[in-house]
Amino acid sequence: MLPIAYYLTNMFTGSKYVQHFYLFSLAKGSFDEKYWLLVGGMILIVLTLIVKKIQRQR
Structure with missing residues (x-):
């Protein structure tokens, strides 16, 4: 559910909330x-x- 929520946030709000982690940046011409x-x-x-690794050690 979390990846779907992240994808929808990117799709509908643009880079407003995710800023540097915007999935659709290439549509704006930015590769950064x-x-x-x-x-x-x-x-x-x-x-x-x-x-x-920590879980295996227990």
Whole structure:
């Protein structure tokens, strides 16, 4: 449900609330937001791996 809510927020409000994490930035001709999305995705992947490692140790 969270990804759908994020997608709908991007679609209907534009970059008003998500600013650097706007999914449809290429439609405006801006590529800068894609770097923010890349870094944010990488951080989430690393955090997931850390949490999984901690859970396995228990």
